[in-house]
Amino acid sequence: MKNPMHVPSMKRLALLLLGLAIMLGSARPAKGQGGGEVTEARAEHRFGEEVQFFARIQSAGAIQSVSVTIRPAGGLAQTQAMSVNADGTAGYRFDALTNPLPAFARVVYWFDVTLADGTRFASAQQEFIYSDNRFDWLGLNSQNVRVHWHEGDAAFGAAALDAAQSGIESVQSLVPIEPVAPMDIYIYARGADLQSAIDLGGKSWMAGHASPEHGVAMILVSPDRAYELDRHVPHELAHLLLYQSLGPRYYNLPVWLREGLATNAEIYPNSDLEATLTDAVNANALFPLADLCTSFPRESVSALQAYAQAKSFVRFLIDRFGTTGLSALISAYADGMNCEQGANRALEQPLSQLEISWRDSALGENRSGVAAANLLPYFIVIGLAMVIPLWGWAARIVARRKLAKRN
Ligand SMILES: [Zn+2]
Numbered sequence: 001m002k003n004p005m006h007v008p009s010m011k012r013l014a015l016l017l018l019g020l021a022i023m024l025g026s027a028r029p030a031k032g033q034g035g036g037e038v039t040e041a042r043a044e045h046r047f048g049e050e051v052q053f054f055a056r057i058q059s060a061g062a063i064q065s066v067s068v069t070i071r072p073a074g075g076l077a078q079t080q081a082m083s084v085n086a087d088g089t090a091g092y093r094f095d096a097l098t099n100p101l102p103a104f105a106r107v108v109y110w111f112d113v114t115l116a117d118g119t120r121f122a123s124a125q126q127e128f129i130y131s132d133n134r135f136d137w138l139g140l141n142s143q144n145v146r147v148h149w150h151e152g153d154a155a156f157g158a159a160a161l162d163a164a165q166s167g168i169e170s171v172q173s174l175v176p177i178e179p180v181a182p183m184d185i186y187i188y189a190r191g192a193d194l195q196s197a198i199d200l201g202g203k204s205w206m207a208g209h210a211s212p213e214h215g216v217a218m219i220l221v222s223p224d225r226a227y228e229l230d231r232h233v234p235h236e237l238a239h240l241l242l243y244q245s246l247g248p249r250y251y252n253l254p255v256w257l258r259e260g261l262a263t264n265a266e267i268y269p270n271s272d273l274e275a276t277l278t279d280a281v282n283a284n285a286l287f288p289l290a291d292l293c294t295s296f297p298r299e300s301v302s303a304l305q306a307y308a309q310a311k312s313f314v315r316f317l318i319d320r321f322g323t324t325g326l327s328a329l330i331s332a333y334a335d336g337m338n339c340e341q342g343a344n345r346a347l348e349q350p351l352s353q354l355e356i357s358w359r360d361s362a363l364g365e366n367r368s369g370v371a372a373a374n375l376l377p378y379f380i381v382i383g384l385a386m387v388i389p390l391w392g393w394a395a396r397i398v399a400r401r402k403l404a405k406r407n
Helices: 006-027 154-174 191-200 223-252 255-265 272-282 300-334 339-347 351-361 367-374 376-406
Strands: 036-046 050-059 063-072 078-081 089-095 106-115 120-122 126-129 138-141 145-149 183-188 216-220
Touching: 036 106, 036 120, 036 126, 050 063, 050 106, 063 089, 078 089, 138 154, 145 154, 145 223, 154 183, 154 223, 154 255, 154 300, 183 191, 183 223, 191 216, 216 223, 223 255, 223 300, 255 300, 272 300, 300 339, 300 351, 339 351
Parallel strands: 145 183, 183 216
Antiparallel strands: 036 050, 050 089, 063 078, 063 106, 106 120, 106 126, 138 145
16 A cells, blocks of 8 residues: 655655765765775774774775875874785774874774776775773763773762762852763773773873863762762863863863863862862962963872962852853853953953962952051151141140130
């Protein structure tokens, strides 16, 4: 029995496929065009070691050369010549030890073939995730977050997913942003494993931090310290969410703002931060905020102090200007305004002025009190300058009264 409804829907499907073919065709030479096609294409990797690219080419004429082009998401493309075998297969071994690819990056690749008669054609684009496959990852998904862990039981994974859900809410209590794409969190159980993943994945990773353009974060939480999930998961989600909402403009934000937001999103905060901040205030050793705009110190004690300051300052901004003020500040910086002027545009005060208010009110430094003490000699001079004419004026009054009494 023929269903008449099928006709238009088939037609629509055909049109859709045609449209898709035109789109793909305009982006890349069509598969099979001009006497050949790539019938098999794959990439297999061993993290930190190599990626093996393989292609099978079917063509009427002899193959002159085959190349593979590799492009990690957000990175530069590179094209490599492949060795071609008599059976029409081609291979290339990419050395991932000397040319590290970012861990868990999405890598796009395709093959270009040139035949002896000069005919050229290319495969469709393929992709793979350059995962750290030294470990067998377990996974658990919610709508927006996928958590992965390689040590610990299902309850540990469930706790990680819980931390992610509350983490998103925690970020949203600071800045109203909605997740628009899935985010991946990889939880390493040992510092050495995470460190080697960072080292083998090239320098695009900061220790334990998100690589937001890949939508991925790697963190260190061993299953016997599961409570730390509530710190690290929300922190990294803050970075990923902020990147989702700003795109590459995310990198225009001062580091103190990015890290201050992420640190405020932590549900189980690091108790060392408060003590570090108090020590820095007492020692009169706070870093000027202007020094924390483009980078944080690398040395661990100074880095901890930088996080502590960033957290306290961002909290101060939220308390004083609300999430609306904070959002305006994020927009100003994302638009490329510098550290001082972004604050001026969004909050009508330059950063240096806000910094003084913060140190006054949040850290109890009372810098205006300090300033007043420094001005004391001037007040004395001004006071004397006012007292001397007053004296003369009072003396005249007294003299006038005496005169009046006599009269
Ligand atoms: Zn961070």
